[in-house]
Structures are given as structure tokens and as C-alpha cells.
Amino acid sequence: MKLALRIKLLPTPEQASALDATLRACNQAANHVSAFAFTSGIKNNRALRTRTYTHVKNHWKLGAQAAQHVIKKTCDAYAALKGNIKAGNLGRPGSKRRTAATTKPITFRHHAAQPYDDRMLSWQTEQRTVSIWTTAGRLKHVPYAGREDHLRLLAQHRRGETDLLTEGGRWYLLATIDLPDPAPNPDPRGFIGVDLGIANIATTSTEHRHSGRRLNRTRANDRNLRTRLQRKGTRSAQRRAKRHAGKEARRTRDINHKISKHIVAEAQRTGRGIALEDLSGIRGRARLRKPQRVTVNSWAFGQLAAFIAYKAHRAGVPLIHVNPAYTSQECSRCHHIDSRNRPSQAEFSCRNCGFVEHADLNASHVIAARGWRTWVCGAESQVPALTLIAKGLDAPFPPKPSAARAASRGARLPGSGRDRSYRA
Structure with a gap:
């Protein structure tokens, strides 16, 4: 490695x-x-x-x-x-x-x-x-x-x-x-599903939620400050903008490191693998309203997934990428899929069996189950053989x-x- x-x-x-x-x-x-x-x-x-x-x-x-x-x-x-x-x-x-x-x-x-x-x-x-x-x-x-x-x-x-x-x-x-x-773990006891989002940056099937509310507020303040300084355009404004350059990227990198370290450490400690959604090309496929684009597209989810991948490689933890289709609409109990299962952003309520859960936590259970099914069907760990x-x-x-x-x-x-x- x-x-x-x-x-x-x-x-x-x-x-x-x-x-x-x-x-x-x-x-x-x-x-x-x-x-x-x-x-x-x-x-x-x-x-x-x-x-x-x-x-x-x-x-x-x-x-x-x-x-x-x-x-x-x-x-x-x-x-x-x-x-x-x-x-x-x-x-x-x-x-x-x-x-x-x-x-x-x-x-x-x-x-x-x-x-x-x-x-x-x-x-x-x-x-x-x-x-x-x-x-x-x-x-x-x-x-x-x-x-x-x-x-x-x-x-x-x-x-x-x-x-x-x-x-x-x-x-x-x-x-x-x-x-x-x-040496990778050849026989994981199960998989920790990780659901990535905006309100909660990462939610695991072990009921750990890494909230993004405070971070989103800070990022909005940074964007507003950057916009004001660019509009002002004076030398002092340019000097101040230069001092703040890269601050948001460094904060994002630090948070992604902490989240990925926590997830991989938990998987290693419990002898489990990690299941992630395969979100490659998501920005090209997603159709967002203009006010949503900055919020959704500015967080480095690809960076977070890459950090989890290379830390999993170092720890010998298996990693599986699963199909992300309908993970937010599928019930983790009966696996019924319906768009009406999501009455709000944070709530999941199954129309078939009546199961109620936080939406992100339910999605993480679905991802964990898909990861386990993929693994037992003979898939190999997708931890990349990368230069890390x-x-x-x-x-x-x-x-x-x-x-x-x-x-x-x-x-x-x-x-x-x-x-x-x-x-x-």
C-alpha cells in the first residue's frame, strides 16, 4: 500500500x-x-x-x-x-x-x-x-x-x-x-450502511448521525462573506478574501477526515464491512432547482467516500458499493418501495407495514442490507488498489x-x- x-x-x-x-x-x-x-x-x-x-x-x-x-x-x-x-x-x-x-x-x-x-x-x-x-x-x-x-x-x-x-x-x-x-477481513460479521446527505452529512446503520446543520450555516456565512468582498472589490477586500481563501476547503477536509475515521474505526472494532452508495456521476444525473444547486453540489461527498475507501484499505475493512436507486424510498423492514413512504425530509413511514423511522437511518439500514446481499453473492471488496x-x-x-x-x-x-x- x-x-x-x-x-x-x-x-x-x-x-x-x-x-x-x-x-x-x-x-x-x-x-x-x-x-x-x-x-x-x-x-x-x-x-x-x-x-x-x-x-x-x-x-x-x-x-x-x-x-x-x-x-x-x-x-x-x-x-x-x-x-x-x-x-x-x-x-x-x-x-x-x-x-x-x-x-x-x-x-x-x-x-x-x-x-x-x-x-x-x-x-x-x-x-x-x-x-x-x-x-x-x-x-x-x-x-x-x-x-x-x-x-x-x-x-x-x-x-x-x-x-x-x-x-x-x-x-x-x-x-x-x-x-x-x-490482511483484509475475509469473513465480516455484517455491514455498516452509510447514507450521505445534506441535513446529516453521514448517517450509519449503527445509529450515528453526523449532523450538517452547524456546518451548513457556517458555509452559508462563508459564501455571503465571499460575495460581499467580491462586490466591494477594494484592495483591502481583496486582501481579506485572500486570507479566507481555502478556509472552507480545509474545514471540509478536516470534517470528512473525522467522519471517515469514525466510520472505519467502528467497522474494524466490530468486525464488519462498510457499504456505500455508488454515487459516481450523480451530479450529471440529478435534476435540481437553482436554489438547491449550491447546497447540494458544494459538499465534497466524493472526497468523503474516497477517505472512507483508503482508511478501510489501511484497516483491512471490506468495502462494498451498492446501487443507490430507491434507498430513500425502500422500507428496511418489508422492503416495500413507494415515494409516499417519505412524507417529509426527515420522516420515513412505510405505507405497507406501517414501520416509522428517521429517513436517513432507514436508508442506512437499506444500504447495509444491500451490502450484505452483495457480499454473500460473491462480490469482492471494492476497496481500491490506489496510491493513497x-x-x-x-x-x-x-x-x-x-x-x-x-x-x-x-x-x-x-x-x-x-x-x-x-x-x-
């Missing part, structure tokens, strides 16, 4: 300036390669390297390894875009998002993350320093810091590439470690090429409207 640990780099001002210039040069080169790939249609790594390597290396004064990683990063971004289109994540053919995604080249932010291999970056774990290549020469004895348990894992299990990135003036290294896979990211770090991503890997390196996918974060 692979994890990416976020290690804080502590460069001097002069070293930080060299790192900043390096990221800018690499991403300018990546934008050039992306434009060429878009106009020529060449998106294969080897073919694209043949056409662009010499120009990229000489024009931006990049080393041989850096130039190759720039080209590979661009190819990964286009592969991620292709995967998103194939999976329907950018909408149906002809939709605005999908049209925008296919009519413009992918662009990279000036400070998008840049991959480094062992030729460009070496670790001195005993001294807790690194030697790193930059366009201004190699920087030696650059100190780093992190959690003690992360640093121990780094010294013992580091493998593969490392990404250099900056956020808010701070510098980080995303280092990959390779741990032995835990530890708590507090960027989000889980599959082996390259992938949407999340490209996003973690700053690719702005056309039609996304913003840089995809997949944060954890």
Missing part, C-alpha cells in the same frame, strides 16, 4: 527564490508542451518527448530529468482529462463543461507541483536535509520537518517520485512510501495517469472552472 507523506521544507529566502523560479520555469514549459499536444493531437509520452524535449530543455534551461518530467506531467494531465470524459465526470456530450474541456488546452498554474526523481532529489534522513535540483543549481543541506511518525516511515519505506509544491509561501515535499498491504494519501495531506489518487495525480500537480482541466483539488 502506498502513501504520500507531506513533509515541510525549510529553505532560506535565497533558496526559496530559487525554488520559486524553478517551479515557474517548469510550468511555463509544461504550458508550452500542453499547447503543442493540443494543436498536434500528440499526447503519447514518447512521441511528445521526441517533438518537444530539445526545445523545452534549451529554452527554459531545464535539466534532462526535469524536461522529461515536464513532458510526462503534461501527458498525465491529458490522460486524466480523457479518463474524466470517459467516466462522465464532465457531463454529457454537448454540455458546457464537456465542450469547454475539449476546446482548450490544459494549463498549469505558475506554482503547480513538479515531480522529482532520485536523480534530482536526494534525502539525508539522519540529518533531515535534502539536496534538490533547481534552475539556479543544486541546493544542498535544505532542512525539512514533519511529524515524527511520518519521518520514521519516510526513512524506512520511501519509494518512487517526490513532488515539490508551495502553498501560501510555505514549501512542501510529497514523498511516496510503500507499506505492506494489511495520509491524513492532512492531498487526496487519494490512482496510479498515474489519473485525474487526481494531475490535479495534485496543478493541472487546470478545461471546463472545470477551477483547479481540481481532491484534498484530503
Whole structure:
């Protein structure tokens, strides 16, 4: 099992300036390669390297390894875009998002993350320093810091590439470690059903409800503040908006981590598996009124499901995705399905057997039952064999090429409207 640990780099001002210039040069080169790939249609790594390597290396004064990683990063971004289109994540053919995604080249932010291999970056774990290549020469004895348990894992299990990135003036290294896979539970005693929603972010069949009322109120206040600052448009308003930038995303990430940790810990403690609804493509299928769109589409349910998946993988807990159709209308006692079983948002009252329950709790029991039926029919655990990211770090991503890997390196996918974060 692979994890990416976020290690804080502590460069001097002069070293930080060299790192900043390096990221800018690499991403300018990546934008050039992306434009060429878009106009020529060449998106294969080897073919694209043949056409662009010499120009990229000489024009931006990049080393041989850096130039190759720039080209590979661009190819990964286009592969991620292709995967998103194939999976329907950018909408149906002809939709605005999908049209925008296919009519413009992918662009990279000036400070998008840049991959480094062992030729460009070496670790001195005993001294807790690194030697790193930059366009201004190699920087030696650059100190780093992190959690003690992360640093121990780094010294013992580091493998593969490392990404250099900056956020808010701070510098980080995303280092990959390779741990032995835990033994999965082959015979779970049952399944914990998890129903995701707005009023309650997550409701489990063990009667734990993670309420979203306070969070929704805070998010509404954040949106109102952002709207007022954007309308005002003064320099002080822009400075204040910058201070608040990312605050909601960090809060969401923290809450999703806490919820997923609680669910997986309970499943591990009780010897059960976890059943989730398969909500892939739900935003493309759902038909919502305009006032509902911001509320429903702004919470990172995909992030929460991904956190549950990778924590379940680490704990050896089986995970099953079930068909979400009619889970809110099906009775968990007699399994009668009727839209009239939901007289209100929070109430479930079966028209057939008279069973009354909180609607989210009833749905979680239905999901748990479907998960168990799927398991006993011979389905395998759907915990993904992904490259995973530890708590507090960027989000889980599959082996390259992938949407999340490209996003973690700053690719702005056309039609996304913003840089995809997949944060954890």
C-alpha cells in the first residue's frame, strides 16, 4: 500500500527564490508542451518527448530529468482529462463543461507541483536535509520537518517520485512510501450502511448521525462573506478574501477526515464491512432547482467516500458499493418501495407495514442490507488498489495517469472552472 507523506521544507529566502523560479520555469514549459499536444493531437509520452524535449530543455534551461518530467506531467494531465470524459465526470456530450474541456488546452498554474526523481532529489534522513535540483543549481543541506511518525516511515519505506509544491509561501515535499498491504477481513460479521446527505452529512446503520446543520450555516456565512468582498472589490477586500481563501476547503477536509475515521474505526472494532452508495456521476444525473444547486453540489461527498475507501484499505475493512436507486424510498423492514413512504425530509413511514423511522437511518439500514446481499453473492471488496494519501495531506489518487495525480500537480482541466483539488 502506498502513501504520500507531506513533509515541510525549510529553505532560506535565497533558496526559496530559487525554488520559486524553478517551479515557474517548469510550468511555463509544461504550458508550452500542453499547447503543442493540443494543436498536434500528440499526447503519447514518447512521441511528445521526441517533438518537444530539445526545445523545452534549451529554452527554459531545464535539466534532462526535469524536461522529461515536464513532458510526462503534461501527458498525465491529458490522460486524466480523457479518463474524466470517459467516466462522465464532465457531463454529457454537448454540455458546457464537456465542450469547454475539449476546446482548450490544459494549463498549469505558475506554482503547480513538479515531480522529482532520485536523480534530482536526494534525502539525508539522519540529518533531515535534502539536496534538490533547481534552475539556479543544486541546493544542498535544505532542512525539512514533519511529524515524527511520518519521518520514521519516510526513512524506512520511501519509494518512487517526490513532488515539490508551495502553498501560501510555505514549501512542501510529497514523498511516496510503500507499506505492506494489511490482511483484509475475509469473513465480516455484517455491514455498516452509510447514507450521505445534506441535513446529516453521514448517517450509519449503527445509529450515528453526523449532523450538517452547524456546518451548513457556517458555509452559508462563508459564501455571503465571499460575495460581499467580491462586490466591494477594494484592495483591502481583496486582501481579506485572500486570507479566507481555502478556509472552507480545509474545514471540509478536516470534517470528512473525522467522519471517515469514525466510520472505519467502528467497522474494524466490530468486525464488519462498510457499504456505500455508488454515487459516481450523480451530479450529471440529478435534476435540481437553482436554489438547491449550491447546497447540494458544494459538499465534497466524493472526497468523503474516497477517505472512507483508503482508511478501510489501511484497516483491512471490506468495502462494498451498492446501487443507490430507491434507498430513500425502500422500507428496511418489508422492503416495500413507494415515494409516499417519505412524507417529509426527515420522516420515513412505510405505507405497507406501517414501520416509522428517521429517513436517513432507514436508508442506512437499506444500504447495509444491500451490502450484505452483495457480499454473500460473491462480490469482492471494492476497496481500491490506489496510491493513497495520509491524513492532512492531498487526496487519494490512482496510479498515474489519473485525474487526481494531475490535479495534485496543478493541472487546470478545461471546463472545470477551477483547479481540481481532491484534498484530503
